[in-house]
Amino acid sequence: LGAASVVGLLILSPQWGLYVTWHLLIPLVPAILLLAPRLWRNLCPIAVVHQLPRLAGRGGRRRLGASARGWAPAMAMAGLFLIVPLRHPIFNVSGPALAALVGGVLGLALLGGLLFVGKAGWCSTFCPVGPVERLYGQQPVLSLRHAHCADCLGCSDPCFDRQGARAVARMAGAPKGAPGRGTPLWRTPTGAFAGAFPGFVLGYFTVDPAAPIPALYLQMALFTAGALLLFALGQGVLRFSTLTGIRWGAAASAALYYWFTVPSVIAQTESMWGIGSLPGWLKVAVRATFLALVALWLLDAPRRERVGASARGGVTLTRGFRAS
Numbered sequence: 001l002g003a004a005s006v007v008g009l010l011i012l013s014p015q016w017g018l019y020v021t022w023h024l025l026i027p028l029v030p031a032i033l034l035l036a037p038r039l040w041r042n043l044c045p046i047a048v049v050h051q052l053p054r055l056a057g058r059g060g061r062r063r064l065g066a067s068a069r070g071w072a073p074a075m076a077m078a079g080l081f082l083i084v085p086l087r088h089p090i091f092n093v094s095g096p097a098l099a100a101l102v103g104g105v106l107g108l109a110l111l112g113g114l115l116f117v118g119k120a121g122w123c124s125t126f127c128p129v130g131p132v133e134r135l136y137g138q139q140p141v142l143s144l145r146h147a148h149c150a151d152c153l154g155c156s157d158p159c160f161d162r163q164g165a166r167a168v169a170r171m172a173g174a175p176k177g178a179p180g181r182g183t184p185l186w187r188t189p190t191g192a193f194a195g196a197f198p199g200f201v202l203g204y205f206t207v208d209p210a211a212p213i214p215a216l217y218l219q220m221a222l223f224t225a226g227a228l229l230l231f232a233l234g235q236g237v238l239r240f241s242t243l244t245g246i247r248w249g250a251a252a253s254a255a256l257y258y259w260f261t262v263p264s265v266i267a268q269t270e271s272m273w274g275i276g277s278l279p280g281w282l283k284v285a286v287r288a289t290f291l292a293l294v295a296l297w298l299l300d301a302p303r304r305e306r307v308g309a310s311a312r313g314g315v316t317l318t319r320g321f322r323a324s
């Protein structure tokens with residue numbers, strides 16, 4: 001219903017639809033993922049649509065082979081890297097185009113649910129937002145119950161919904177108890193994404209939005225590759241662990257995102273509501289709040305890892321099994 005409302009708004013009142021999407025809803029997502037990724041995984045409208053066939057008893061039975069499962073994260077990242085630069089010329093400015101994108105993705109997710117078992121046809125594999133969910137959701141503050149899989153069908157291995165931090169660590173090549181420092185970041189799609197994503201975010205916010213599309217892609221590609229190179233060299237020289245690397249990748253990405261997004265949200269809010277200029281200290285205070293959240297998330301991550309966030313999780317949103 002929420003997604004249908006937003007799509008309707010994007011078509012009927014594009015200006016408000018774009019404002020609600022890009023300046024109210026989406027800016028909340030990284031913070032939600034840092035704090036309680038299962039809250040987003042449970043509420044995401046695309047995830048709900050993906051599971052409708054299963055709820056109707058018509059869920060697919062196909063399973064992805066080991067090779068396809070291995071490449072799925074890379075395909076999801078490629079989808080993200082292809083779509084996001086198009087925000088500047090298309091999806092940030094055209095409500096109907098954004099509505100078409102959301103509708104198309106909902107259709108793909110539904111098809112994935114009809115063809116593949118569990119979440120294997122979208123949420124756990126090809127969803128372009130999945131790598132971001134795993135990056136920010138790798139060490140949650142709150143462990144909520146998982147709403148979608150009352151019975152596990154074993155559709156994904158590792159499963160981010162069921163195993164949370166352990167799944168991300170495995171995908172990055174740093175399983176619990178592994179000897180040494182883990183796999184170099186650039187050797188796995190998940191590790192490489194963690195190193196590259198801060199550059200991608202920085203490239204997105206610093207590129208000229210009116211630049212031709214090839215120039216948009218070029219700048220973002222250069223920033224993305226540069227960040228990955230820096231992380232790879234940093235890991236080689238400073239010899240930090242894979243887990244440390246993916247945490248710093250998440251924190252740098254989230255900090256950059258909020259640094260640039262907060263002024264934009266405030267400016268759009270002033271303009272859309274016609275309330276004139278909000279006090280200058282508000283931008284400073286909101287920025288500082290989000291940056292402090294990111295810093296605390298990063299500094300407290302080793303402790304959460306030791307304690308085991310799931311052992312402390314006490315918030316129950318839905319009926320269903322308790323994720324281990």
Ligand code: SF4
Pocket residue numbers: 118119120124148149151152153154155156157159160161162
């Ligand atoms: S909990 Fe089981 S069914 Fe649900 S996404 Fe994970 S592996 Fe698939």
